Amino acid sequence: xxxxxxxxxxxxxxxxxxxxxxxxxxxxxxxxxxxxxxxxxxxxxxxxxxxxxxxxxxxxxxxxxxxxxxxxxxxxxxxxxxxxxxxxxxxxxxxxxxxxxxxxxxxxxxxxxxxxxxxxxxxxxxxxxxxxxxxxxxxxxxxxxxxxxxxxxxxxxxxxxxxxxxxxxxxxxxxxxxxxxxxxxxxxxxxxxxxxxxxxxxxxxxxxxxxxxxxxxxxxxxxxxxxxxxxxxxxxxxxxxxxxxxxxxxxxxxxxxxxxxxxxxxxxxxxxxxxxxxxxxxxxxxxxxxxxxxxxxxxxxxxxxxxxxxxxxxxxxxxxxxxxxxxxx
Amino acid sequence: xxxxxxxxxxxxxxxxxxxxxxxxxxxxxxxxxxxxxxxxxxxxxxxxxxxxxxxxxxxxxxxxxxxxxxxxxxxxxxxxxxxxxxxxxxxxxxxxxxxxxxxxxxxxxxxxxxxxxxxxxxxxxxxxxxxxxxxxxxxxxxxxxxxxxxxxxxxxxxxxxxxxxxxxxxxxxxxxxxxxxxxxxxxxxxxxxxxxxxxxxxxxxxxxxxxxxxxxxxxxxxxxxxxxxxxxxxxxxxxxxxxxxxxxxxxxx
Amino acid sequence: xxxxxxxxxxxxxxxxxxxxxxxxxxxxxxxxxxxxxxxxxxxxxxxxxxxxxxxxxxxxxxxxxxxxxxxxxxxxxxxxxxxxxxxxxxxxxx
Numbered sequence: 001x002x003x004x005x006x007x008x009x010x011x012x013x014x015x016x017x018x019x020x021x022x023x024x025x026x027x028x029x030x031x032x033x034x035x036x037x038x039x040x041x042x043x044x045x046x047x048x049x050x051x052x053x054x055x056x057x058x059x060x061x062x063x064x065x066x067x068x069x070x071x072x073x074x075x076x077x078x079x080x081x082x083x084x085x086x087x088x089x090x091x092x093x094x095x096x097x098x099x100x101x102x103x104x105x106x107x108x109x110x111x112x113x114x115x116x117x118x119x120x121x122x123x124x125x126x127x128x129x130x131x132x133x134x135x136x137x138x139x140x141x142x143x144x145x146x147x148x149x150x151x152x153x154x155x156x157x158x159x160x161x162x163x164x165x166x167x168x169x170x171x172x173x174x175x176x177x178x179x180x181x182x183x184x185x186x187x188x189x190x191x192x193x194x195x196x197x198x199x200x201x202x203x204x205x206x207x208x209x210x211x212x213x214x215x216x217x218x219x220x221x222x223x224x225x226x227x228x229x230x231x232x233x234x235x236x237x238x239x240x241x242x243x244x245x246x247x248x249x250x251x252x253x254x255x256x257x258x259x260x261x262x263x264x265x266x267x268x269x270x271x272x273x274x275x276x277x278x279x280x281x282x283x284x285x286x287x288x289x290x291x292x293x294x295x296x297x298x299x300x301x302x303x304x305x306x307x308x309x310x311x312x313x314x315x316x317x318x319x320x321x322x323x324x325x326x327x328x329x
Numbered sequence: 330x331x332x333x334x335x336x337x338x339x340x341x342x343x344x345x346x347x348x349x350x351x352x353x354x355x356x357x358x359x360x361x362x363x364x365x366x367x368x369x370x371x372x373x374x375x376x377x378x379x380x381x382x383x384x385x386x387x388x389x390x391x392x393x394x395x396x397x398x399x400x401x402x403x404x405x406x407x408x409x410x411x412x413x414x415x416x417x418x419x420x421x422x423x424x425x426x427x428x429x430x431x432x433x434x435x436x437x438x439x440x441x442x443x444x445x446x447x448x449x450x451x452x453x454x455x456x457x458x459x460x461x462x463x464x465x466x467x468x469x470x471x472x473x474x475x476x477x478x479x480x481x482x483x484x485x486x487x488x489x490x491x492x493x494x495x496x497x498x499x500x501x502x503x504x505x506x507x508x509x510x511x512x513x514x515x516x517x518x519x520x521x522x523x524x525x526x527x528x529x530x531x532x533x534x535x536x537x538x539x540x541x542x543x544x545x546x547x548x549x550x551x552x553x554x555x556x557x558x559x560x561x562x563x564x565x566x567x568x569x570x571x572x573x574x575x576x577x578x579x580x581x582x
Numbered sequence: 583x584x585x586x587x588x589x590x591x592x593x594x595x596x597x598x599x600x601x602x603x604x605x606x607x608x609x610x611x612x613x614x615x616x617x618x619x620x621x622x623x624x625x626x627x628x629x630x631x632x633x634x635x636x637x638x639x640x641x642x643x644x645x646x647x648x649x650x651x652x653x654x655x656x657x658x659x660x661x662x663x664x665x666x667x668x669x670x671x672x673x674x675x676x
Contacts, residue, residue: 040646062365069360073353076573076582077400078383081356082376088359089372093623096365100607103589109365109609110586134573134582169606173627184582192580300361308363310488311424314481316587319611321480364587366608366619373622466621473614 002124002148002213003056006233008049008223030231035161038104046230049223050160051105052121053232055112058098059123061091063116063297067131068140076134083180084137090173097166104162117302125283126213128291135188135195135202141181143203143210143248149174150244151214154234163232182251189255196256203252204260211275212283214241245273330393333516336509337450338392339412340519342402343509343555345385346413349403350563351434352378353570354421363424370470374431377463384456391452404574408563415554416499418562422492425485428474429492432536435468437503440528444520453518472536479540486541493537494545501550504529509555587611591641592620593634602634610635 019027023043029036036042069088075081099109115121126144131137152174155167185202188195215221215237227233235243252259263276285291330338355375362368386399397405416434421427442464445457478489504526506514513519537544553559573582587609593602605624610616616635624630644652660666669676 037646039643062360065360065368072356072359073569074572076404076580078349078379078386078403079400080582082379082383085356085359085372085376085379089369089376089626092359092365092368092372093626096369096608096623097606099365100589103607108586166606187582191582192577194577195580304361304363307361308367308424310482310484311363311367311478312585312587314485315477315611315615316481317485318477318481322612364609366610366615366623369626370618370622373626470618473618477611477615 002060002151003053003122006049006053006056006223006227008045008226008230027229030159030229035164036159037161046232047105049227049230050163050232051102051107051112053227054098054102054105054163054166055107055115056122056124058095058102058112059116059121060127061095061098063123063127063301064144065091065095066297066300067127067129067293068137071131071134071137074134075137080184087141087177087180090177093173094170097169098163101160101162101166113305117298117305119289119298122287124213125286125291126209127297128286128294129205129209130293132205133198133202135185135198136206138181138184138188138199139202139206141177141179142185142251143181143206144213145174145177145181146248147210147213147244149178150240150247151235155232157231158234159231182255185255185257189257199255200257203257207260208279208282209286211241211245211278212286214238214244216280216283217278242272245275249273333512334392336512337518338389339509340513341385341389341392341453342410342412343414345382345389345399345402346411347417347434347438348378348385349382350411350413350566351417351431352376352382353566354417354419355427355431357421358427367424374467374470377460377467381456381460381463384460388452388456400574404571408559408567409557411554411559411563411567412557413554413559413563414499414503415551415560416496416503418554418560418566419496419499420562423488425478425488426492426495428471428478429489429496431467432471432475433496433500433533434503435464435471436529436532436536437500437525439464439468440525441520444525448519449517468532472532475536475542476540479537479542489540490542493542497545498548498551500529502552502554505550505552507555589638590616590620590635591638592624593636594620594624594630595632596629597631602632605629607638608635 022041026036026042026046036046065088068084068091072081072084072088075084099112102112103109112121116123131140149171152167152171156164156171158164158167185199188199218224218236218238221237224233224236228236249259249264261276263274265274266272267274286294289295352375355371355378358371359368359375362371382403383399386402390397390399390402414434416430419426419430422430439461442457442461445453446461448454448457475489478485480486504522506522510519510522514521534544574580588611589607590610591607592605594605595602608616608619608623610619613635616637617633620633620635621630625633656662
């Protein structure tokens with residue numbers, strides 16, 4: 001998802017005899033569904049895991065502005081331009097809400113950004129793929145935002161109050177993101193032959209990376225158990241992935257597009273779609289920096305940050321000068 | 330269209346094109362601004378401007394009555410048919426350049442819309458009355474940023490001063506009436522640019538003074554945007570903006 | 583030291599006449615910027631009729647450890663609630 005690999009700092013769930021009195025009380029509180037607030041006691045690992053998870057999510061939002069942002073100036077109608085502008089701006093807002101949530105845990109936005117810029121922090125693998133045609137803007141809304149929503153809606157009930165509240169706001173705002181993407185593609189598949197071809201091509205390129213957004217298969221996801229006990233992850237990767245597939249395949253059919261998976265089939269008994277093998281080799285390569293756009297995305301973020309340093313400094317310097325002048329007056 | 334309608338059409342294109350081109354420029358900052366809060370703010374200004382452009386161009390299309398809507402006007406006119414003021418097509422440059430460009434335009438845009446809110450033309454009056462609220466905020470925000478940069482660090486002072494010096498020659502055009510401006514003023518439809526200029530000078534003087542900036546000497550002013558003679562930049566802006574609809578003229582998006 | 587701009591908490595009163603409600607935070611170097619940023623971030627969907635911004639360092643909050651002392655004592659003060667009192671149902675307008 002937007003936070004695909006969150007290290008909980010432990011290999012499994014700690015409970016029973018090993019846990020301290022405080023930890024047991026903490027877990028009991030989570031089990032009861034009482035939310036944890038910034039000043040409450042929390043295990044250090046919970047704090048660190050949350051900072052990692054929330055900041056990965058925040059980084060994904062702001063890196064995610066880039067592939068779509070590069071089409072704002074090329075949007076093919078004024079209406080589409082306004083929609084895309086508003087959407088990319090929302091992503092900046094979501095990044096902002098999430099950094100704020102991480103800040104309540106004692107992290108500074110600046111440190112989190114440093115970690116992104118020097119490659120220590122991760123962001124969603126999906127944003128390392130290029131947007132090549134206008135149909136990609138539709139595919140991102142439909143598939144990428146669709147996948148994100150699957151993960152984010154349950155997080156509105158996660159155990160950490162500020163994170164849950166940020167997610168409520170994010171989900172409320174995101175509800176138009178997926179719809180605008182689908183509507184965009186609907187227009188294209190009902191359009192010219194070239195538009196239909198663009199739409200199919202976009203699905204061909206975005207389908208598998210979208211499925212990879214949900215992260216490694218459950219068997220390879222060592223931290224899931226602890227995160228679920230802490231209620232900062234509410235469903236496993238494979239559960240969410242399956243739900244996404246079941247929901248999306250009929251939507252593709254409605255568009256008259258075919259899913260680029262020869263092994264895709266409906267299983268009457270389970271009531272689910274079955275898919276072919278995900279290329280995990282590609283996934284890990286994209287995660288580890290070898291995706292088509294990893295370097296460009298990070299370079300763009302770094303440049304923005306470095307070029308903006310004097311602006312941030314100027315505002316600060318002016319505020320200090322003004323304060324001094326006021327004190328002297 | 331008769332002469333009067335032709336002049337109104339020109340006037341509406343000027344309003345719409347200036348908003349559209351500046352909105353287009355600003356929107357390129359998304360994802361690259363100095364701080365997240367500025368991404369949001371820049372996005373809002375860009376949204377306001379593109380939204381206003383859409384309203385003005387719709388009015389222009391209705392007046393022309395040739396079946397051209399706002400999109401048709403935005404996407405299927407070449408540079409020589411564009412009527413934006415030149416300052417709006419200046420490149421983004423550094424953030425000081427973007428802020429100064431914005432401020433110099435806002436300081437003109439705000440009194441212009443105030444005047445147009447009293448236009449005899451109902452459509453113009455309505456769009457102006459709605460837009461003027463947005464632009465009142467734009468000018469407040471850009472003024473504050475000019476002051477922050479001018480009175481910030483040595484580096485920011487140098488950058489914003491350099492931006493002011495460079496952009497100065499593109500300000501005269503906004504404030505100098507031509508035949509179209511005169512005709513519309515006389516008809517009670519257009520703005521009185523003399524008054525707009527007063528307001529502009531007052532604000533620019535006050536803000537630059539607080540920002541400890543030096544106003545450039547009155548110098549040669551570039552002209553031509555309002556008549557369709559542009560800088561080289563506009564061709565590139567349009568090539569990027571219009572590429573899709575022009576490549577696939579039969580497509581709907 | 584963090585290079586971040588100072589943090590501000592944002593409170594918005596919506597149009598429905600309710601009290602200002604905490605909606606989140608933003609970074610800003612001065613009060614004007616804090617107000618602008620709060621507006622640009624938190625009122626994009628017609629949410630606001632009034633904004634308060636407060637430097638986060640100025641907020642004083644109760645300590646979680648004081649929860650028992652501060653809040654539990656009010657639990658048994660049932661006589662503060664109207665349902666504590668029996669009034670015959672044929673008495674109207676009460």
